[in-house]
Amino acid sequence: MAVTKEQYPEFMKMAAIVHLPTGKVLAKGHNQRVQLNSNIRHGEMDALENLGRVNEGVFRECAMFTTLSPCIMFPLVVLAENENFVGGEDLLRSKGVEVVNLQNPEITKMMSDWIAGPVGQKVWNEDIGEVTA
Numbered sequence: 001m002a003v004t005k006e007q008y009p010e011f012m013k014m015a016a017i018v019h020l021p022t023g024k025v026l027a028k029g030h031n032q033r034v035q036l037n038s039n040i041r042h043g044e045m046d047a048l049e050n051l052g053r054v055n056e057g058v059f060r061e062c063a064m065f066t067t068l069s070p071c072i073m074f075p076l077v078v079l080a081e082n083e084n085f086v087g088g089e090d091l092l093r094s095k096g097v098e099v100v101n102l103q104n105p106e107i108t109k110m111m112s113d114w115i116a117g118p119v120g121q122k123v124w125n126e127d128i129g130e131v132t133a
């Protein structure tokens with residue numbers, strides 16, 4: 001999907017989640033930190049909340065449009081382990097965020113057991129944005 005300046009008035013006065021193959025706006029949001037007394041309802045997070053739960057793989061076909069550059073909210077992120085999943089650690093580091101991995105084997109086992117269990121098998125790929133093979 002080509003994004004043109006002419007689309008800015010529609011998409012860029014808020015955060016919007018757009019389905020790339022069709023151009024359909026799936027959800028919109030705007031900063032509501034003050035209105036909702038919330039630390040997380042930045043525009044893009046509000047759009048995600050308004051979208052609700054979606055099936056695995058949906059986000060791979062979507063783009064987030066925002067008025068402003070997304071916020072880096074913390075200078076330090078500490079994670080218990082990353083053997084089960086590696087997310088955006090390198091991206092965070094590239095933006096100056098310190099990422100500390102505690103490599104805790106108890107948590108690695110707890111998560112791998114949960115992923116292999118009945119609930120994890122149903123929702124893990126959805127959680128990490130992967131599509132079941």
Ligand SMILES: [Zn+2]
Pocket residue numbers: 042043070071
């Ligand atoms: Zn923000």
